[in-house]
Each structure stands twice: as structure tokens, then as C-alpha cells.
Amino acid sequence: MQDTIQSIQQQLDALLSEGFALFTGAVQGRQSDQALTFMTKQATYQSWYVKALRVIRQLYPELAEDFQAHYRTLLAMHRMTSYPSWYRKALRLMLTLTGQRPHDATDPTWDGPYGKQAASDTPVSYASMGMAIPGNSETMPRVRMMFLTRLSQQLSLLNSVRNGLEYVLADLQSTLYGEVSDHTLATAYELFQRGQRRAAGVLAGVVLELHLAKVATKYGVNIRHTSLDLTTLNAALKRNGIYDVEVWRFIQCLGVLEYACVYASAAEPPVDEIAEFLHGVQRVRTRVR
Numbered sequence: 001m002q003d004t005i006q007s008i009q010q011q012l013d014a015l016l017s018e019g020f021a022l023f024t025g026a027v028q029g030r031q032s033d034q035a036l037t038f039m040t041k042q043a044t045y046q047s048w049y050v051k052a053l054r055v056i057r058q059l060y061p062e063l064a065e066d067f068q069a070h071y072r073t074l075l076a077m078h079r080m081t082s083y084p085s086w087y088r089k090a091l092r093l094m095l096t097l098t099g100q101r102p103h104d105a106t107d108p109t110w111d112g113p114y115g116k117q118a119a120s121d122t123p124v125s126y127a128s129m130g131m132a133i134p135g136n137s138e139t140m141p142r143v144r145m146m147f148l149t150r151l152s153q154q155l156s157l158l159n160s161v162r163n164g165l166e167y168v169l170a171d172l173q174s175t176l177y178g179e180v181s182d183h184t185l186a187t188a189y190e191l192f193q194r195g196q197r198r199a200a201g202v203l204a205g206v207v208l209e210l211h212l213a214k215v216a217t218k219y220g221v222n223i224r225h226t227s228l229d230l231t232t233l234n235a236a237l238k239r240n241g242i243y244d245v246e247v248w249r250f251i252q253c254l255g256v257l258e259y260a261c262v263y264a265s266a267a268e269p270p271v272d273e274i275a276e277f278l279h280g281v282q283r284v285r286t287r288v289r
Contacts (some may be wrong), residue, residue, distance in 0.1 A: 005166055008059075012162040015055065018048050019155045026147055042147065052158050060161045067157050070150040177214060181207050181285065188278060197274045201261025204281045205230070208254065211285050212237060230255045243288055254280045 022045055049071055057064045184207050192200035212233040216223060223236045234255065238248040257277040260269040269277075 009162060009165055015052055016155065016158060016162065019158065022048060023148060023151050023155065026144060052154065056158065056161060063157050063161065067154055070154050074147060074150050181211065185282065192274055192278060197268045197271065198261050201258060201269065201274050201277055204278050205258040205262060208281045208284060209233065215242065215288055230258060247288065251284060
């Protein structure tokens with residue numbers, strides 16, 4: 001399990017490094033306010049996105065919709081309006097001469113008819129008519145700003161998957177185990193209905209032993225015996241306080257029925273005992289976790 005986690009973490013680290021390289025390249029590259037031209041130059045982003053989305057869908061499907069939403073926003077950038085160069089020059093000149101932005105009654109950073117800039121010691125980035133103006137008086141096209149913003153959010157989502165990988169894999173393992181156990185127990189019920197009572201009891205006994213072994217691993221129960229039979233598992237879980245005497249006795253009774261299915265020689269166990277055993281296994285799976 002630990003080797004699997006480390007291997008996947010290494011692959012995620014490589015994917016994150018590739019994404020950070022895309023981010024750095026977009027920051028340092030030549031600026032362009034043409035959405036189509038800009039996104040054409042970011043062709044490697046498409047390849048990275050496909051790989052990252054596949055990983056998120058497999059490991060953390062709950063985040064896939066958010067991850068795709070940022071991508072869909074980038075696809076819609078071709079509808080952005082490109083503003084003429086004279087507008088950017090005039091805006092840059094205004095910033096140089098006044099050191100501040102014109103009063104705008106619709107701007108939330110200004111108050112009153114004459115304008116009052118919100119107090120802040122941090123350089124502020126304004127967004128105006130498709131342009132982003134960082135506090136250092138440099139202009140950056142909205143296309144580039146949106147790409148960097150969306151990519152940074154996608155990197156954050158991918159990084160959160162990487163940091164929580166151990167818990168994600170534990171959930172996947174638990175889900176897979178539950179599905180296999182459900183299928184095995186359903187097969188046991190089918191055998192029982194077809195008159196194969198001993199085979200049904202054996203399958204149900206395997207499900208019960210595997211479930212108790214999983215519970216022991218979950219709570220770090222130290223079992224001294226190398227043979228993990230039902231009696232040994234039941235005693236160890238009771239000794240470590242995982243459940244009380246009542247549950248222990250119930251599982252002990254199930255153990256007697258399992259023994260009748262597995263080890264008794266001649267006649268098969270009665271129908272009512274096998275039915276009781278099958279229902280008891282399902283009850284333990286529900287109550288003991």
C-alpha cells in the first residue's frame with residue numbers, strides 16, 4: 001500500500017511540475033491580447049489538462065466538475081473583446097501622470113461622487129474593460145490574466161489530491177472491498193437458494209473472516225497468531241475493546257455454524273441454521289466497522 005502511494009505521488013509530482021512550468025511560461029512569455037493567438041501558443045496546456053483530468057476522475061471524482069469548469073472558461077475566451085492599443089496607451093499614461101485611477105461611481109474601491117480609494121498598503125490590481133493593471137503600473141491583457149488564474153486554480157485542485165492521496169486510496173480500497181464482499185455474499189445467497197447449503201456457508205464464512213481482519217487492521221489490533229481464523233480474530237477484537245461481550249458472543253455462535261459448514265463430515269447443516277448464519281454475517285458487516 002505504501003509503495004503504491006509513493007509511486008502515485010511521484011507521478012502527481014511530475015504532473016504538478018509540468019503544470020507549474022506552463023504557469024511560469026505564461027507569465028514570462030510575450031504578452032498578447034488576442035485570445036485565439038494566445039491559446040494557440042498554449043497547445044501544451046491541452047495535453048497537460050487531459051492527463052490531469054484523467055487522474056482527478058480516477059482518484060477524486062468529486063473535484064472533476066470544478067476542474068473542468070476552469071477549462072470551459074478558457075475555451076470561451078475567444079469571445080473576449082480586444083481593445084485598441086490607443087486605449088492601453090492612454091490608460092498607462094493616466095496612471096503615470098496621476099498615480100491613481102479615475103473616479104468611477106461604479107467601482108467598489110471608490111466611495112462618493114468624487115471618489116475615495118479604499119485604503120490598502122498592498123499594490124492593487126484593477127480590472128477594466130478587458131485589461132488588468134497590476135499595482136506596478138504594468139499592463140497585462142485579460143486573456144493572460146484569466147489563463148493564469150484558471151490554471152492556478154487547477155493546480156491547487158491537483159495539489160489537494162496529491163496531499164490527500166493516502167486518504168483517497170484508503171477510500172478506494174474500502175469501496176472495492178465492500179463491492180467484492182457484497183458480490184461474494186450475494187453469491188452465497190444464490191447457492192443457498194439452489195440447495196448448496198454447505199458451499200453457501202463456506203463463502204459467507206470467508207466474507208466474515210475477511211471483514212473482521214479488515215476491522216483489526218483499521219484499529220491496529222495486534223494479533224499474535226499467524227492463522228487468522230474466526231475465533232482468533234474475534235478474541236483479539238474483544239480483547240482490544242473494539243466491541244463488547246454481546247457482539248463477541250454473537251460472533252462465537254456464528255463460528256459454530258461456520259464450523260458445521262466447513263469441517264463437519266456427513267450431512268449438510270439444516271436450512272434454518274444456514275439462513276441464520278447468512279443473516280448473521282450481514283449483521284456483523286453492518287454493525288462492526
